[in-house]
Structures are given as C-alpha cells and as structure tokens.
Amino acid sequence: xxxxxxxxxxxxxxxxxxxxxxxxxxxxxxxxxxxxxxxxxxxxxxxxxxxxxxxxxxxxxxxxxxxxxxxxxxxxxxxxxxxxxxxxxxxxxxxxxxxxxxxxxxxxxxxxxxxxxxxxxxxxxxxxxxxxxx
Numbered sequence: 110x111x112x113x114x115x116x117x118x119x120x121x122x123x124x125x126x127x128x129x130x131x132x133x134x135x136x137x138x139x140x141x142x143x144x145x146x147x148x149x150x151x152x153x154x155x156x157x158x159x160x161x162x163x164x165x166x167x168x169x170x171x172x173x174x175x176x177x178x179x180x181x182x183x184x185x186x187x188x189x190x191x192x193x194x195x196x197x198x199x200x201x202x203x204x205x206x207x208x209x210x211x212x213x214x215x216x217x218x219x220x221x222x223x224x225x226x227x228x229x230x231x232x233x234x235x236x237x238x239x240x241x242x243x
C-alpha cells in the first residue's frame with residue numbers, strides 16, 4: 110500500500126485550497142473532507158505521483174501515513190496509479206518537514222443532498238451548461 114502511487118478515484122473528486130485549508134469534494138456522493146495542514150501536504154504530494162513510502166521518509170511516520178491512505182481508500186477518494194513514481198520536490202520536502210503531525214481528515218455529509226442534486230454537475234464537459242452529458 111505505501112509503495113503504490115495514487116490518483117483521484119474519478120473526475121468526481123475535486124479539491125481546492127482555501128487560505129491554507131484543503132477541501133476535497135466527492136461530487137458523486139456529496140461528501141466533503143477537510144484536511145489539516147499535514148494531510149494537505151501529503152495529499153498534494155500524492156496527487157503529483159509521489160508514493161506514500163517516499164512521503165513517510167521525510168514527513169509523518171509510516172503508521173500515520175498508512176492510516177491516512179486507509180482513510181482515502183475507505184472514502185473512495187483515490188485509486189492505485191502504478192504508472193508513476195515521482196520524487197518529492199524541494200517545496201514538498203519543506204512542507205512535510207515543517208509539519209510532521211498526524212494527518213487528519215474530517216468527513217462532512219451535511220450538504221450531501223444539495224451537492225448531489227445540484228444540476229450544474231450534470232453538464233457536458235466540453236459544451237458546458239445547459240447541455241447534459243450523453
């Protein structure tokens with residue numbers, strides 16, 4: 110598990126940083142996730158193709174990283190991506206070394222019904238609103 114690279118599980122998984130906080134949203138389920146600074150640093154590295162084993166060498170320990178990856182997999186946010194094995198860049202190393210606390214993922218589903226029902230998600234990616242995908 111730690112020697113596997115990961116990517117977003119689908120196009121329905123989107124993420125954005127807001128003033129240092131990372132929010133990951135699953136448009137299909139409507140659940141969203143708040144990541145602490147450590148979790149955000151790990152997520153960002155993983156989304157660039159860095160394997161968790163590489164991250165644990167400079168950031169939080171292997172046990173914390175394993176728990177984080179388990180959480181991502183359990184919430185269907187990531188899938189294996191065996192085709193990539195990217196190194197950590199200097200900025201990623203600095204972020205991981207600056208905060209070695211345990212990564213924390215908070216799960217929210219209070220807006221799930223509204224997010225799933227939002228028709229803006231039912232548009233053709235190329236044509237845009239109001240064209241629905243085929």
